[in-house]
Amino acid sequence: MALNSVNTNVGAAIALQNLNKTNSQLATTQERINTGLKVGSAKDNGAIFAIAQSQRSEVSALNAVSESLSRGQSVVDVSMAAGESVSDMLTQLKEKALAASDTGLDTTSRDALKEDFASIRDQIKKTLTNATFNGINLVDGSDADIKALANASGSSTLTVSGQNMSLGGSVITLATNATFATASSAGALLATIDASIKNVSTSLSKLGTSSKALENHAGFVSKLQDAMEAGIGNLVDADMAKESAKLQALQTKQQLGIQALSIANQSTSTVLSLFR
Incomplete structure (x- = not known):
């Protein structure tokens, strides 16, 4: 693989993958904080969601x-x-x-x-x-x-x-x-x-x-x-203290990821120095 290429920037691709992963985790954490639920829908945890819905039905019937x-x-x-x-x-x-x-x-x-x-x-x-x-x-x-x-x-x-x-x-x-x-x-x-x-x-x-x-x-x-x-x-309830700490960590990680992606994107500019 070419170390200096204007067509492929492996570092930027890796930095982008990590940033996307961090953004996904951050979105999940923010949703848990907003709703107070760690299992808010079936896609979060299908089995737990089904059990919780069944018990909610029982509670409603008891009314x-x-x-x-x-x-x-x-x-x-x-x-x-x-x-x-x-x-x-x-x-x-x-x-x-x-x-x-x-x-x-x-x-x-x-x-x-x-x-x-x-x-x-x-x-x-x-x-x-x-x-x-x-x-x-x-x-x-x-x-x-x-x-x-x-x-x-x-x-x-x-x-x-x-x-x-x-x-x-x-x-x-x-x-x-x-x-x-x-x-x-x-x-x-x-x-x-x-x-x-x-x-x-x-x-x-x-x-x-x-x-x-x-x-x-x-x-x-x-x-x-x-x-x-x-x-x-x-x-289904989220641990708000845990999610709050996780939110701050992910926000920091997101900022570092953006900086890493910026640095990786600048690496191709060194190729221009070869033609001076």
């Missing part, structure tokens, strides 16, 4: 699970609020019936208690009817149960059983038209009201257990998402 659990909690909480109000009103009914069972009470006073009793009884119906969230009512008998998503694939659910607290049902055995006219008929209602109060307490306990289960699972899903996002970060 739907979290929303489903939140809706379920809201439905149960509304039902519990209604049930607690009904329990309080049953206690008031007991008080009215007990007062009316007093044989020494005059008719006018007993009739007033009867009106109060009927008003509270009807309020129970209204309370149960209005205990609806997102179109679901667990305490008036319209919905037997609800199911909330428990995992990202939808293959598992958490079921909350409805508690039908309608008057005249299995929980509140007090009839929808229950009333009294005499002391004895008022006294006869006491056992039914007592049983209804106990049954409502049992139903509230079941709803409370279901609400706690939904809350606990929602907490687990949140922690699972955090762990998965941390795992994705371990796979």
Whole structure:
């Protein structure tokens, strides 16, 4: 190979190859700094990118699970609020019936208690009817149960059983038209009201257990998402301290490469001295 040639400049070619390599590395480092990712696309690392995308899909799906659990909690909480109000009103009914069972009470006073009793009884119906969230009512008998998503694939659910607290049902055995006219008929209602109060307490306990289960699972899903996002970060996130140091090194290397290419390009000018 000719050492002095105007057609071929090996030194310049080598310097250009090294400069192009440095520029490529610099572009990669700058992209990592800009995006914060060492694997930002499939061309960076196909296998890692595929794994990360799969896990991102799982995390996204868990958002739907979290929303489903939140809706379920809201439905149960509304039902519990209604049930607690009904329990309080049953206690008031007991008080009215007990007062009316007093044989020494005059008719006018007993009739007033009867009106109060009927008003509270009807309020129970209204309370149960209005205990609806997102179109679901667990305490008036319209919905037997609800199911909330428990995992990202939808293959598992958490079921909350409805508690039908309608008057005249299995929980509140007090009839929808229950009333009294005499002391004895008022006294006869006491056992039914007592049983209804106990049954409502049992139903509230079941709803409370279901609400706690939904809350606990929602907490687990949140922690699972955090762990998965941390795992994705371990796979694809760039080490910014490392990339920053690398950026400065490559910028210096780029400047040296430009100077080396400039020197190599000037080497052919020595050929002119041969013809002077």
